[in-house]
Every structure is written in structure tokens, then in C-alpha cells.
Amino acid sequence: MEDENLYLELLNKRDIQPTAIRLLVLKAMMQAGRSVSLLDLEDLLDTVDKSTIYRTLTLFLSHHLVHSIDDGTGSFKYAVCHASCSCEVNDLHTHFHCVRCNHTFCFTNIPTPIVKLPDGFTLSSINYVLKGLCPECAAKEDSRR
Ligand SMILES: [Zn+2]
Ligand SMILES: [Zn+2]
Ligand SMILES: [Zn+2]
Structure with a gap:
């Protein structure tokens, strides 16, 4: 029940009718504990109609409840924003894509590095994705040696 209130509060905060x-x-x-693709969500919510999931995700994105991540795999991943995020350049954080399990992680406490742009260029977004192995996959790799 406590959880239920948390989700309600999150929706309310972003002006989304629950x-x-x-x-x-x-x-x-939130329970996935990592970013999810549309396909992941369809799997997690197999009782819910696909177009409903997509519409809900689009609504969440436009209200900055979630952000999308282009991890270079060709399918976007989505993760819940932290409470004070408004999805602007200053709010952006580092993402990590594991090339083995294809999971993409939010490092919300590692902001994207600031790059000084030449005169005349205006920054509107940063897509900062690191690639490698997550701890789980790295451990498997070790045990194989
Ligand atoms: Zn955000
Ligand atoms: Zn992995
Ligand atoms: Zn993220």
C-alpha cells in the first residue's frame, strides 16, 4: 500500500491523471530497476494492450516522468526520472550500456561531462552512453577464464 502511494505521488507531481x-x-x-525498452515493457505487462503501453510511455515522456535513452542498439530504452529532473541539459546523467546482456543503466549521480562548444553553437541535448560489461556479465566473463 505504501508503494501505491509513492506511484500516485509521482504521477501527481508530474500533473498526470492517475x-x-x-x-x-x-x-x-520502477520495479525493473533498470531502463526498459518498449519490448521489455510489453513482456512485463503482457495483459496490457501494446498501443496502450506506447501511449502511456509517450505521455510519461512529455511530462518528464521518464526519459528516453538512445544506447545505439536501435531501440530506445526508458527510465523513470528522479524527482527534480526536468530533462534539460543540466539534468542529464551518464548511461552505461552492457554489450553482453544489452541492459542499459542510469548513473544518475554521474552528470554528463560539460563540453565547451565553439561560438555560435547552442546545446539542446547530450547523448552520453558508455559501453562495456555490467558487474554481472563481468563476473561471468571472469569465471570463464
Ligand atoms: Zn528527466
Ligand atoms: Zn550485462
Ligand atoms: Zn537515465
Whole structure:
């Protein structure tokens, strides 16, 4: 029940009318503990219609409840934003894509590095994705040696 209130609060904070489906999608995303693709969400919520999931995700994105990550795999991943995020350049953090398990992680406490741009260029977004092995996959790699 406590959890339920947390999700309600998150939706309220972002001016999203809470519905059963929206609560369900948000809950699945938070419980996943990592970023999810649309396909992951469809798997997690196999009772929910695909277009409903997509519409909910689009709504979440436009209200900055979640952010999208282009990790270079061709399918976007989505993760819940932290409470004070407004998805502006100053809010952006580092992402890590594990090339073995294909999971993409949010390093919310590692901001993207600031790059000084030449005169005349205006920054609107940064896509900063590091690639390598996550701890789980690195451990498997070690045990194989
Ligand atoms: Zn955000
Ligand atoms: Zn991995
Ligand atoms: Zn993130």
C-alpha cells in the first residue's frame, strides 16, 4: 500500500491523471530497476494492450516522468526520472550500456561531462552512453577464464 502511494505521488507531481494502467506501467518501470525498452515493457505487462503501453510511455515522456535513452542498439530504452529532473541539459546523467546482456543503466549521480562548444553553437541535448560489461556479465566473463 505504501508503494501505491509513492506511484500516485509521482504521477501527481508530474500533473498526470492517475489511472490504473498508468500506475501499472510506472510500477513495472520502477520495479525493473533498470531502463526498459518498449519490448521489455510489453513482456512485463503482457495483459496490457501494446498501443496502450506506447501511449502511456509517450505521455510519461512529455511530462518528464521518464526519459528516453538512445544506447545505439536501435531501440530506445526508458527510465523513470528522479524527482527534480526536468530533462534539460543540466539534468542529464551518464548511461552505461552492457554489450553482453544489452541492459542499459542510469548513473544518475554521474552528470554528463560539460563540453565547451565553439561560438555560435547552442546545446539542446547530450547523448552520453558508455559501453562495456555490467558487474554481472563481468563476473561471468571472469569465471570463464
Ligand atoms: Zn528527466
Ligand atoms: Zn550485462
Ligand atoms: Zn537515465
